[in-house]
Amino acid sequence: MSKHLDDIEPMIYESRISVPYQWWAGETASAFFVSLRDRKIIQGTRCPDCSRVYVPPRKTCPSCFNRSMKPVEVSNSGTVTAYTVARRQFASLPRKVPVIFGLVQLDGADTSLLHYIEGVDPDEMSIGLRVEAEYAEERTGNIRDIKCFRAIGQERS
Amino acid sequence: MDRAAIIGVGMNRIEASKDRDTFADMVWESVNLALDDAGMTIDDIDNVVTTSNDFWDGRTISCMAVGDASGVRNKNVSCVEGDGTFGAFYGLTRALSGAYGTTLVTAHSKGSESVSSLISNASFDPIYERSLGMDMVTACAMQAMAYMHRTGTTQEQMALVSVKNHGNAVKNPLSQLPMDITVNDVLASEIVSDPLHKLDCSPVSDGSCAVIIANEERAEKYSGTPVWVKGVSFCSDSYFLGDRDISRAPSLTRAMEKACSMAGISRPDREIDIAEIYDAFTYQELLWLEAMGLCKDGKAGALLEKGEFNMNGRLPVNPSGGLLAGHPVIAGGLIRIAECVKQLRGQAGDYQVQARRGIAHGVNGLCGQSHCVWVLDSEK
Amino acid sequence: MGKKRVAIVGTGQTLHRSHRPDVNGQELINEAVQLALEDADMTIRDIDAVLIGNMDHFEGINYVDCWSVDGSGGVMKPIIKLTTGGTTGSTLAIGGYHMVASGMFDRVLVIGWEKNSESDTTGAITTAFDAVWDRLVFAGAISGLAVEAQAYMARYGATDRDGARVSVRDRTHACNNPHAQLRKKVSLEEVLESPMLADPIHLLDVCPRTDGACAVIMANEDHAEKITGTPDWILATANRHKYAYLGDVNWGVLDSMSEAAAELFKKGGIKEPRKEIDVIEMYQPYSFAGIIWLEDMGIAERGKGAEYIWSGATDMGGELPVNPSGGVIACNPIGATGLIRCAEAALQIRGQAEDRQVPDVKLAVSSGFGGCMWSDLILHGREKPEF
Numbered sequence: 038m039s040k041h042l043d044d045i046e047p048m049i050y051e052s053r054i055s056v057p058y059q060w061w062a063g064e065t066a067s068a069f070f071v072s073l074r075d076r077k078i079i080q081g082t083r084c085p086d087c088s089r090v091y092v093p094p095r096k097t098c099p100s101c102f103n104r105s106m107k108p109v110e111v112s113n114s115g116t117v118t119a120y121t122v123a124r125r126q127f128a129s130l131p132r133k134v135p136v137i138f139g140l141v142q143l144d145g146a147d148t149s150l151l152h153y154i155e156g157v158d159p160d161e162m163s164i165g166l167r168v169e170a171e172y173a174e175e176r177t178g179n180i181r182d183i184k185c186f187r188a189i190g191q192e193r194s
Numbered sequence: 195m196d197r198a199a200i201i202g203v204g205m206n207r208i209e210a211s212k213d214r215d216t217f218a219d220m221v222w223e224s225v226n227l228a229l230d231d232a233g234m235t236i237d238d239i240d241n242v243v244t245t246s247n248d249f250w251d252g253r254t255i256s257c258m259a260v261g262d263a264s265g266v267r268n269k270n271v272s273c274v275e276g277d278g279t280f281g282a283f284y285g286l287t288r289a290l291s292g293a294y295g296t297t298l299v300t301a302h303s304k305g306s307e308s309v310s311s312l313i314s315n316a317s318f319d320p321i322y323e324r325s326l327g328m329d330m331v332t333a334c335a336m337q338a339m340a341y342m343h344r345t346g347t348t349q350e351q352m353a354l355v356s357v358k359n360h361g362n363a364v365k366n367p368l369s370q371l372p373m374d375i376t377v378n379d380v381l382a383s384e385i386v387s388d389p390l391h392k393l394d395c396s397p398v399s400d401g402s403c404a405v406i407i408a409n410e411e412r413a414e415k416y417s418g419t420p421v422w423v424k425g426v427s428f429c430s431d432s433y434f435l436g437d438r439d440i441s442r443a444p445s446l447t448r449a450m451e452k453a454c455s456m457a458g459i460s461r462p463d464r465e466i467d468i469a470e471i472y473d474a475f476t477y478q479e480l481l482w483l484e485a486m487g488l489c490k491d492g493k494a495g496a497l498l499e500k501g502e503f504n505m506n507g508r509l510p511v512n513p514s515g516g517l518l519a520g521h522p523v524i525a526g527g528l529i530r531i532a533e534c535v536k537q538l539r540g541q542a543g544d545y546q547v548q549a550r551r552g553i554a555h556g557v558n559g560l561c562g563q564s565h566c567v568w569v570l571d572s573e574k
Numbered sequence: 575m576g577k578k579r580v581a582i583v584g585t586g587q588t589l590h591r592s593h594r595p596d597v598n599g600q601e602l603i604n605e606a607v608q609l610a611l612e613d614a615d616m617t618i619r620d621i622d623a624v625l626i627g628n629m630d631h632f633e634g635i636n637y638v639d640c641w642s643v644d645g646s647g648g649v650m651k652p653i654i655k656l657t658t659g660g661t662t663g664s665t666l667a668i669g670g671y672h673m674v675a676s677g678m679f680d681r682v683l684v685i686g687w688e689k690n691s692e693s694d695t696t697g698a699i700t701t702a703f704d705a706v707w708d709r710l711v712f713a714g715a716i717s718g719l720a721v722e723a724q725a726y727m728a729r730y731g732a733t734d735r736d737g738a739r740v741s742v743r744d745r746t747h748a749c750n751n752p753h754a755q756l757r758k759k760v761s762l763e764e765v766l767e768s769p770m771l772a773d774p775i776h777l778l779d780v781c782p783r784t785d786g787a788c789a790v791i792m793a794n795e796d797h798a799e800k801i802t803g804t805p806d807w808i809l810a811t812a813n814r815h816k817y818a819y820l821g822d823v824n825w826g827v828l829d830s831m832s833e834a835a836a837e838l839f840k841k842g843g844i845k846e847p848r849k850e851i852d853v854i855e856m857y858q859p860y861s862f863a864g865i866i867w868l869e870d871m872g873i874a875e876r877g878k879g880a881e882y883i884w885s886g887a888t889d890m891g892g893e894l895p896v897n898p899s900g901g902v903i904a905c906n907p908i909g910a911t912g913l914i915r916c917a918e919a920a921l922q923i924r925g926q927a928e929d930r931q932v933p934d935v936k937l938a939v940s941s942g943f944g945g946c947m948w949s950d951l952i953l954h955g956r957e958k959p960e961f
Binding site for chain 3: 195196218247248249252253254255257258259261262266267268269270271272273274275276280283284286287288289290291292293313314316317319320321427428429430431432433444445448449558559560563564
């Protein structure tokens with residue numbers, strides 16, 4: 038860059054963008070959340086062509102493009118297929134570390150759901166852990182109506 | 195595919211914070227370096243593709259900020275939002291479609307201007323996932339855990355990637371973090387999210403890159419040495435992490451197969467001389483090498499320990515230092531292309547390796563959802 | 575392999591509405607995709623690559639191309655995102671063209687979409703402008719457009735009544751289009767009496783905010799004529815995204831349009847656009863643009879745009895209908911809008927435009943607008959082009 042700019046003090050202008058959002062969940066997701074809120078039941082959808090059961094539910098099968106997906110209840114219990122323990126207090130975290138994130142494949146589902154894992158020492162955490170959904174006392178129809186998935190016993194590999 | 199070549203590359207120094215530079219200043223610098231490298235003026239450029247990301251820049255229509263610096267005023271121009279390797283792909287198609295002979299591709303970002311955790315958290319689905327607060331680091335930590343579980347790769351082997359790449363960066367004057375470290379240094383650094391330590395992670399940097407792509411007719415008209423594009427392909431996996439087997443990278447495997455097939459390469463592990471790949475985290479270098487078939491599945495860590503991927507190894511990987519030594523998002527993959535080009539031309543200075551054919555690789559999305567692979571060759 | 579001729583072989587649009595609470599973004603995308611596949615009688619398996627775009631800050635989702643794979647059909651396919659603000663939709667169409675013409679893909683799916691109902695449009699648009707120089711004094715998109723209108727009016731003596739005549743035309747045309755959001759006529763008086771937003775722009779002079787998606791399938795010459803008996807050939811594309819700062823703009827003359835149009839018509843061998851072009855789908859975000867930009871395109875003489883409009887030449891049945899779909903004033907899902915112009919031009923060429931069909935369309939132009947007074951143009955033709 039030009040020499041005459043060398044001695045200029047670099048200025049920094051701070052701002053925040055304010056663009057508030059409200060996302061339409063759509064009917065399929067709404068049915069899922071109503072089911073969490075009112076019945077404490079996790080609902081997926083099954084493709085009539087490939088029989089895959091998706092959690093979170095899909096309106097259309099991502100691989101077959103079939104639009105006649107059927108609602109299917111899956112178990113509140115499942116297996117952890119991947120996890121991490123957040124130790125640094127990242128800006129995106131709404132809770133204090135350590136926070137255990139896990140992918141939970143519920144019995145009856147072909148895909149895994151992302152959520153928090155509790156009831157286990159972070160240093161003892163492992164893939165294969167069996168967990169069960171613990172619901173929040175006050176539920177309003179969002180993913181946090183499930184408070185976490187709580188460890189329920191011995192690992193299954 | 196028709197013949198095309200990269201005839202000019204320009205990149206500026208990757209830094210934690212370029213206080214004196216706006217987006218346009220950075221791009222201006224790398225565009226001029228690329229033009230000088232190619233022996234061209236901006237008038238020799240037929241059209242432009244910029245690459246940027248609205249979230250990272252904090253600007254909707256982020257391409258607007260760098261239009262002037264990219265020389266677009268009287269030209270046809272477009273913008274890809276994604277890693278620079280994808281922008282370069284589009285730039286390539288524009289040089290092959292018959293409308294234009296040369297395309298200037300630019301890419302930039304300034305990680306210093308935002309809170310990266312919040313920006314990457316915004317890639318999560320707003321309805322089912324975002325409020326849980328996962329970001330790119332915690333997501334990749336989860337992938338690392340799954341990869342280690344499936345393959346038996348150890349934390350020490352992952353740490354060795356960091357040792358290698360920061361060490362390679364010592365010879366690269368443009369890198370942000372040249373460092374002489376040991377495996378113990380990596381394992382002793384702050385654990386950010388199991389199993390990743392701070393030194394397993396790339397920084398979030400400021401930087402930009404520009405490359406010039408030409409079709410066969412124009413590739414040898416300027417003074418820049420052409421490096422030929424023999425194959426290129428990209429492919430995306432499913433979106434939800436829970437829909438995927440994140441311990442594998444099937445979309446990368448598919449992109450690599452396609453790119454190699456275009457290049458007439460059947461044994462990449464034998465026919466590729468150098469690879470600049472997207473090492474945003476240490477485990478990724480190992481996982482991507484396996485998914486690309488550049489080594490046997492599950493064996494990358496052990497081979498690294500044997501020195502296979504060192505500068506003097508069978509297949510030097512990231513002799514530039516890779517992203518671990520400096521990671522401007524969006525520009526990251528375009529820099530891999532530029533570094534590979536320098537190597538194949540014999541212009542890599544102190545970190546030169548012997549190479550005729552190389553791979554440059556870029557990633558888009560969480561945990562390597564989408565990959566773009568370039569096969570480059572110094573011979574036509 | 576090598577340069578290939580490219581045609582549009584299928585299109586699909588949602589019924590664009592102010593709110594679509596029944597679907598999330600990628601479900602909205604899927605609707606348009608399924609319609610386009612049906613139109614082309616193809617399955618998602620026949621698609622080699624997906625191009626997609628929107629304006630990120632309208633939906634608040636980073637890496638939208640990655641997020642929307644379930645809806646776009648992109649799982650285990652090449653997916654790429656293009657975005658250039660308001661011109662996104664046309665940028666995508668141009669992108670599809672180059673991807674296929676280059677020989678890299680045979681058949682591509684191009685998708686533009688927006689769920690404007692989910693965000694604060696003005697808040698999002700304001701972030702487009704330079705944070706240090708322009709953002710603090712700029713208020714959304716409308717003020718810039720008002721500056722343009724004022725500059726033109728000062729130069730040529732036009733009034734807001736002339737702008738209103740354009741609104742009347744487009745809102746009348748929209749009644750023929752089941753996809754359009756606003757399908758009710760308006761009168762000249764109603765436009766002039768509607769609230770003034772930024773002098774001389776009234777509420778009924780500008781576009782609404784819309785949720786909608788559009789998908790277009792492009793194929794190379796080896797496939798196009800097997801897929802459909804009525805391909806819409808892309809004859810040429812041209813664009814200019816000239817300005818980055820508001821103070822640089824040449825207000826009252828859309829330079830980007832005049833330069834892109836000159837290039838487009840030269841590439842397409844069009845010597846007298848007013849005579850040779852049969853229909854124009856113009857990305858016209860507010861009424862006055864319909865006067866100014868027709869001049870910039872070389873359709874009307876400089877200063878005579880309003881006269882041309884008043885003559886009825888651009889109405890259905892006129893010498894050169896503009897926006898038979900009702901255009902942007904009747905419907906504006908921003909990331910889709912430019913692609914909708916392209917799709918509507920394709921429908922005209924292919925004879926599929928139903929109640930809004932202009933008879934015997936051989937050549938059509940679709941345009942995109944956005945950013946800091948940018949323009950994209952595409953020339954469509956019924957006859958397969960010579961090489």
